[in-house]
Amino acid sequence: MLYRNGRIFDGRNAAPVGFAVLVEEGIIRAIGPEPDFDGYGGPKFDLGGDTLMPGLIDCHVHLTMSGDGKAAAAREFDFGKITLEALENAQKTLQGGITSVRDCGGVEFVEFAVRDACNSGRFLGPFIRVSGKVICMTGGTKWKIGRVADGPQEVITAVREQIYRGCDCIKLMATGAVLHPGSDIEDPQYTVEELIAGVTEAERFRRPSAAHAIGTKGIINAARAGVTSIEHGTVLNDEAVGIMLEKGTYLVPTLAALEQILLNPEAVPPASMERARRVAAKARDSVAMYYKAGGKIAMGADTGTICNPHGKNARELAHMVGCGMRPVDALCSGTSIAAELLRLDTRGSLAPGFIADMLIVRGDPLTDITCASETENHRLVIKGGAPVAGMELERQPPFRRFG
Ligand SMILES: [Zn+2]
Incomplete structure (x- = not known):
């Protein structure tokens, strides 16, 4: 043609x-x-x-979450149902113009079956990369569905488990989260030593690493540890930007997650709403800061979070332009730069x-x-x-x- x-x-x-x-x-x-x-x-x-x-590439989605605010735990770990929903979510994503995605944290590896079904052509769907279980500290962000690991040696074991199961990437939780009850988003969770252990073990098996990081200290820890991408990167300062530039760290801003929370206060627990409002302006500033500094920004919409449905991922492009990015640069973030981060050569x-x-x-x-x-x-x-x-x-x- x-x-x-x-x-x-x-x-x-x-x-x-x-x-x-x-x-x-x-x-x-x-x-x-x-x-x-x-x-x-x-x-x-x-x-x-x-x-x-x-076709657009989204570097941060959660196929096992459906954007209805109900985490897998709330669905009583009905894995059959979660698997079918994940496939459906993958298909909605493709219908939304997203031809490749990276799942940034799943449930009991059910999304691996969805990846294999779509990548082999058995089912219609986007090309999928998966991280497996998020690796977090005791009581850390997403511990209910993640792999809890404390101390460098246990983090290394947790990375090996994900690799053994067939992950394409390693996801490390470096700070609290807006939607995680009882966590303070400013608090770093993993130490630099734990993060270095995770990143090094991932790279040893040629896997990129992604760190969930909202607060400045956690961002700095993860960037120092050499993580491939900072996910969210909500509260950047000059020091964080400097280290990220020096290390060549990608920023995946996931603005849509925050914007959708702010648009739907009735669906969000009050404590999460308070955290979201506290960092919203700063989130947009941080994208502008890293963009002006010449940092690499890759698109990620964090679909699957509250009121952030699969298939609407492309809205992230408009959010990035809203932070001052030129349309051409937002489009690069959603295509060639995203492909680079996900190591998609073709x-x-x-x-x-x-x-x-x-x-x-x-x-x-x-x-x-x-x-x-x-x-x-x-x-x-x-x-x-x-x-x-x-x-x-x-x-x-x-x-x-x-x-
Ligand atoms: Zn996420």
Whole structure:
């Protein structure tokens, strides 16, 4: 299929006017000026002036949480039900223009089965990376579903357990959380020594590490330990930014989680609401600070948290622009930079040899981010060269076989 007569954002930049993209057998074969394809006799797709871009990549979701405020524990650990919901959530995510995701903390590894089902093509879904159980201290954030581990040696054991189960990434809980009862978001939870143990063991097995970190001290601890990405990074200061820049740490701001809490006070416990209000302005400032400093920012919407439904992940793009990011940089965060963080070598860009995970949106998202952030503007979601969702496609049965 030759995609022509439109704008092209390749994951880093807008391609020159008049460029076209050729896809064969689910792979991008060529991108270049349309006259280069004069001898091509196959099917053509008329973009009609709209924009072809890579499918979006979300670096922070929770497939085993459905955004209804009920954690797995509240659902009495009904694993059959949680597994089916996780698959459904993955499919909603793909319908929302997100062609790859990273799950940042699951329940009893049920999301691993969903990953395998989607990545093998048994079920339609996005390409999925998983972290397994979050690793946390005694009483730490998400201890009910996480792997509790205290002291460097036990953290190393916990990392090995996740790797043995087949995780793609390691998630460490460095501070309290807005939604975690009884925790103070400013308090660091793990020590630098514990974090270094976790990060080093993860890297030894070529896994990136992600640290949940809200308060400044915890962010500094995790960055010093060499974690690959800081998740949330809510309360940054100059010292934290300095260390993150020096270490090349990615920031995954997850603004949508906080914005959705603020929009839905009736659904949120009062103590969480108080914590959310306390840090909301600072969260936006922190993104602006790291952006101005030239830090690497990758998109993550934290879908699955309260009133933050799967499939609406792309709204995170608009939140990032709301913090002062240029639309082109927000789009890079949601495509090429996210792919770099997730170590996806053949996704997140429109380039020869890359998998044709793509999105066609109305208008020009480089001048108006809502063209990409609002799913009503998604004309077509394309996974591995095949149209799978979007306003132009009839609604697909949810369990259609793929590939
Ligand atoms: Zn999260």
